[in-house]
Amino acid sequence: MNGESFLDLLSHRRSVRAFTARPVPREALERLMQAAVTAPSPTNRQPWRFAVVTQAALRQRLTEAVRTRAEEMKAIIRQGHHAEDFGKYGDFFHEPLATAAAIIVPQYRIYPDLIANLVASGGGDPTKFHTAASMQAELCSTSAACMALLLQAQAEGLGACWMSGPMIGRDEIQRLLDIREPWKMVGAIAVGYPDELPAKQPRKPLAQVVTWFEDGPEPREAQT
Numbered sequence: 001m002n003g004e005s006f007l008d009l010l011s012h013r014r015s016v017r018a019f020t021a022r023p024v025p026r027e028a029l030e031r032l033m034q035a036a037v038t039a040p041s042p043t044n045r046q047p048w049r050f051a052v053v054t055q056a057a058l059r060q061r062l063t064e065a066v067r068t069r070a071e072e073m074k075a076i077i078r079q080g081h082h083a084e085d086f087g088k089y090g091d092f093f094h095e096p097l098a099t100a101a102a103i104i105v106p107q108y109r110i111y112p113d114l115i116a117n118l119v120a121s122g123g124g125d126p127t128k129f130h131t132a133a134s135m136q137a138e139l140c141s142t143s144a145a146c147m148a149l150l151l152q153a154q155a156e157g158l159g160a161c162w163m164s165g166p167m168i169g170r171d172e173i174q175r176l177l178d179i180r181e182p183w184k185m186v187g188a189i190a191v192g193y194p195d196e197l198p199a200k201q202p203r204k205p206l207a208q209v210v211t212w213f214e215d216g217p218e219p220r221e222a223q224t
């Protein structure tokens, strides 16, 4: 695989939200998890953990937990002027979970800030330095793991959708999956064999999101 073919793979990834009833083999799910843990993390702390749910009854309870909260929210929003706006998004809270053969719940935890502690041990004020904590490094690492998982899913011929929507059912989901402090869930990833071919979603042009700081052409020697 070269640079162009890898970019081609990346640009064909889609968030898939509807799945067939075909179960995902355990070996494929294990490769997804192996892909996830290839992600980089500060001092290789690997601040992540994953619940992989294929059990039908539990998947249904997770989906219901999110659906119930979405309905509660819908009822409140209906009383305002934005019911239609929410109507467009409301289903995206739970719908992909409903047909997913596997629901993966990524989690991260925060570790003591190593560098800040070293500064403090030298009598310094760690708040005077921006350290890994200031960029939520553990969350960043876990997000990188999720992206690796999405790409592995694509390579396996699976579809996947990483979703923040399920956060509305967080308390119940954490109870069902026994997720406790210091672990925090990072949404949920619906996985299964695709039952739809989603359209490519547009991206902002690079000119809008990239600022280049580069050396220009070498100045020419003055002609004598």
Ligand SMILES: Cc1cc2nc3c(=O)[nH]c(=O)nc-3n(C[C@H](O)[C@H](O)[C@H](O)COP(=O)(O)O)c2cc1C
Pocket: 013, 014, 015, 016, 017, 092, 093, 096, 161, 162, 163, 164, 165, 166, 187, 198, 201
């Ligand atoms: C952190 C995160 C949260 C997302 N939450 C949801 C969600 O709750 N429901 C959903 O249907 N899609 C969700 N998505 C998928 C986005 O809608 C999707 O990535 C975006 O529209 C671009 O489409 P593409 O992934 O097919 O390129 C989420 C994506 C990310 C990265």
